[in-house]
Amino acid sequence: MELEQLKKSVEENPDDSSLQFELGLYLWDNGGDSEKAAEHFVLSAKSDPNNAVAFKYLGHYYSRVTLDLNRAAKCYQRAVLINPNDSDSGEALCDLFDRQGKEILEIAVCRDASEKSPKAFWAFCRLGYIQLHQKKWSEAVQSLQHAIRGYPTMSDLWEALGLAYQRLGMFTAAIKAYGRAIELDETKIFALVESANIFLMLGSYRKGVELFEQALKISPQNISVLYGLASGLLSWSKECINLGAFGWAASLLEDARKAAKASSELASSMSCIWKLHGDIQLTYARCFPWSGGTENSEFTLKTFSDSILSWRSICYSAALSAKASYQRALHLAPWQANVYTDIAITCDLVSSLSDDSDTSSSWKLPEKMVLGALLLECENSEFWVALGCMSDNSALKLHALIRALHLDVSLAVAWAFMGQIFRESDEMKFAKQAFDCARSIDPTLALPWAGSADTYARESTSDEAFESCLRAAQISPLAEFQVGLAWLALLQGNISSPQIFACIEQAVQRSPYYPEPHNLHGLVCEARHNYHTAIASYRLALAAMSIYPESSVKSHAGKVSINLVRSLSKAGRFKESVMECANLKSKGLLDAGGLQIYAFSLWRTGQNDSALSVIRDLAGRISTREKTSIAFPISFICSLLYCISGLDSAITSIQKMPKDFFQSSKISFIVSAIHSLDQSDRLQSIVASTRSYITSQEEIVAMHYLIALSKLLKTGAGDFLGYEKGIAHLSKAIHMYPHSNLIRNLLGYILLAGEGMKDACTASRCCIINVSECANKEGLKSALEVLGGGSVACNVIGNTAPRFSFPTCHCQYLNAPVVVVELQRFLHQEPSNSSVRYLLILNLVQKAREQRFPRQLCRAIERLISVALSDETCSKEGEYKKFQLLLCASEISLQMGNIAESINHARKASSLSLPSSYLFLGHLQLCRAYAANGSTKNMQEEYRACLELKTDSNIGWICLKLIESQYNLEPDANLLEMSLQECSSQKKNSWKEWMAVYSLARGLDSTGKKDFFSAEEFLAQACSLLNSESCLLLCHGAVCMELARQSNDSQFLSLAVKSLSKVQASSLFPLPIVYTLLAQAHGSLGSKEKWEKNLRLEWFCWPPEMRPAEVYFQMHILARQSEDRPETTSGIENYQSPEKWVIRAIHTDPSCRRYWKVLDKLVQHPMS
């Protein structure tokens, strides 16, 4: 039907070009007569010469039906000429030219179209492919980029663009283009392979390997992919080897071997595949690490030998496999000279891994193979270097290297190996020149650095030797370089460095059959205090010596054994140490140092008689001719004699020794220490003579330290130390050496231990705050411990803002506010230091007490205590700390209202294994908790427990007295007083202070009971004992004021004025309320002028933010007085009117009705 209509239309309008075309198109598309269709296309084209589509279809007709290629080309060309964007015509035309080999015409068509129309993307695409084929990479990039604008999702275009970028060396852009192609089509093997190769070239081996693996999933049998994967893994493993990660490299090489194996099965006739397989196996043979060293808990000679054999067999098998692969490669391509050298290298490795010694021929097999390579390429300098390396003939070696340098004078490796030859011949001058030349040419070559290190070491310039060897080991982690580096570090004394640890660990993995790496590994671990690993390493070294005797000298076994016994001793394995020492002694290898270890180990295992015997043997070996070396043995003998036989035996032995033995400072310290313990002073003359050898300032300071300790011990009475003498001596010492932290810390510690009233403040001033140094415990305590303890003992933390209290202690202005911050800083720096955490908790508890136990701070303290209690420590000091922490936790819980928890903590504290004087405090806390809980019966039980336990803590008795008085617990009225007096009398220094505190407590208790007469008596007694303490005077003055009010007796007013005046005189700064009381007293005595003066002074006592309302109210009174006398206008009260003063008082405390009444009166009846 449609066809008929079209025919009718054409017949009616024979000159209509579009109708002709439509009829032809219908015939063409619907399988009609193509010839007739062509006729209509011709008619259409004739009618409309610009009808490009008609020409396109004519082109199709001529090229596909009649095969008239010339006419087809003309039609297509006409179509493109009319419409350059016609991709069908363009592609068809280019295909025709391409089939006919007319590339020039094809390019011309594409270029014309692209120049005419930017949207002729087909032309750009076609042109790009052609340019790519012609290797015109830059032009191809431009064309392809333009084509991609039209076909952005065409994967082939992106792939082509990537290839162009790759050839231009623009690898990053190439990777992106290939990546886009892969995104669009995941099966693009070419893009995957090429981008993987780029990553390998750039050194991103992981990414390259990943892409190869991705390609392998798509095409498992692809030789290119398998080869690329194997190459990538090999390159990656070499990078790991350079890092020293031999195990990692080995695992990568195993994967590489599998990939290479798979590719060789697919194409066994390709030489390069076998070459690659050989490279993989050779690298594996060189890098496979030995394991099973110090990790094995059960060490036997057999297990070590088996592990060595197993490791060696794996390397040997890999080397043999490489040898076979290289031979296959050579067999396939005999003209490849480099494969000859590969076989040579592999044969050399095989012979080194096996014990075969082939002496039948004058030429070694590796030498023969290198000669084969040279026969093919005699001008290859690298092959000559290879010959120089492989040959055992020194003349031939030198000749080969010289020949290589003739060919390439800049061949650094040749210079390096030449230097090696000279070095081995002890021609150090020539060696140095050769190494310097090699290093200047190629600084990244390792051998010149190692060789230079040896030359420096021989010249005794160890620093430069170490740096050079370190550089060599970093560039190429060979076992020889690493062992050398460890030796140099040992000479320099920095063998515990992680750099050395890394090197020697890697060296052991590569050379496990040599004893030297194991011995050095032991030395490194010993220097790092890892004694168990050191012991295992030394035993491995001894095992290596026994299994491979030709690789070591017998005398070295003794040295390694000495190392072993030293580590055993340090590790606390004294029984094993004794056995080893006995074995060495039987062989005659035990030197003086070994004898000391032997004696020490015998003593630690309880064999004192044997130890004494060894000591006598050691003493017999001491020679006075070597004065510089006798100090340590003699010191050791004296110390061990003291430990084994006691003080008298040590003194007797010292007295018998020749005088020449005591001519060193080290011995002086030992003798002085023993002298400190001798109450009879039998070593006085010897000590006096030895001290003349103490010359350096550090030694002098240390001796003063020791003398102070001696005075503490000798001048004490009974169980108490002689604090006064010790303090006196240290005070003199600190005057001479003010910068000595050792002296300062000890002085502070003794002042704290003496428990003097003022000494806590003095102790804090002794120590210097320096976070980075104050933790260094040179003596008994560190500076931070003294400082933290002193801060707690001072009982005043010192708040900055807001003020919670007004302390009367002076030291807070020096360092008290800093302590909490410094403790936090230090805990952050050394988080595992339990002492610092302990001190921080104590200081924070003091802070919480002063701030009336704020909830948030209490919770923080709870968390810290919880952590501290969970940290297990078994020492006696730890038990005491745990006790203190439990008491702190109990107090915090009590203040937070959690009485049950408080009782629980206190009960735990009371159950610890501590002296009774400490447990007293635990039960005292239980008393307080039960009192708060209202449990009278339990409280009484705890009270009786306290009486039975007793304590030497004054504050404990005073607190117990307060509880007794408050809750009417008086089974024996005099027992507490007697106990307190007994306790105080034992510490003569602070007797007055503690009795004063006791009287203060009694006075406060009486005040609570409204018995002001008794309170006044107690407080007067306290003031008489401690007449400069502000708080005592303040309390006494206040009580006198109350008594004066009650009894209307002016005598109490006078007493009050006297005490209150002393308060301000002795305080570092004015205390609030005191002036108000003084004003009241003076007013009562009739002195109006003094009344006004003191009221004004009260104003200035308060910080502005803390002034109470009453102070403002008092100002209003003064202001009214001033209004009555206008001539006095200079006082503080005149700044505002009385009404305004009252308003400020009301603003501060709106709840006071008295203020409102006064304000009302002032407003209603203003002064006129």
Add this chain to the structure above:
Amino acid sequence: MKLAGLKSIENAHEDSVWAATWVPATEDRPALLLTGSLDETVKLWRPDELDLVRTNTGHSLGVAALAAHPSGIIAASSSIDSFVRVFDVDTNATIAVLEAPPSEVWGMQFEPKGTILAVAGGSSASVKLWDTASWRLISTLSIPRPDAPKPSDKTSSKKFVLSVAWSPNGKRLACGSMDGTICVFDVDRSKLLHQLEGHNMPVRSLVFSPVDPRVLFSGSDDGHVNMHDAEGKTLLGSMSGHTSWVLSVDASPDGGAIATGSSDRTVRLWDLKMRAAIQTMSNHNDQVWSVAFRPPGGTGVRAGRLASVSDDKSVSLYDYS
């Protein structure tokens, strides 16, 4: 690669600044810098001018550690009393308070996908893992006690766990101890795989290479920065140059360099190819407690940034390129 000083705030906090971390960018805002201080506050800064956005209070003691969630929405802060608060970065609303007495809190880090928060447990010799959906403790990775204690150890022989680091794929967790060892855990199986050796002093900081999950960097009091093969138990190398403790280590997002902060008051940039320090910044007057590279992401952000904080109360920002 190099560093260039951009901005430095002299008195960023009232006392020592101990911790710094970057909060990743979200759709609404760019990356922000979080700092924690001994003055008990956490501050939020907007780069590159380091404008102060907000000061968060609430801790009772110094803020010792900070961690930012990969989403950039929440962060966690902890103080010396082991108080951990998880909060919304933009609103400062408290999301959770993590407490598991007697747990101890030192280093913290979110798992790369953000599902777990790992907390170094100090003297508990363990790492605690908290679920970020329910904020419950889901696992405790314990380090076994050494077989035989060292006689030289006067205190407990238990390890003190100070630092933690997640591998980029979230499968491995490394933690550093005061005795210098580094333990590597298989997180899915809650199993200790092995220990890495090389340091014999506290390991203050750990970081995995962002491009190679086998490579782990560690900084220690011995002044060295070590490079470990975390799977093969091999010490690959040791880089020296700092004259005092290495307190912080961070890896650049491109994996080509690491930055370190030290007690010697310097910030150093290390080229991992050369395995040497290529640049030293000396603008801090006291030890540098934390260095942090800005994570990749954010609209229009191409340049790298490195932040450092110090005991001298300052916060510094550098351009890394």
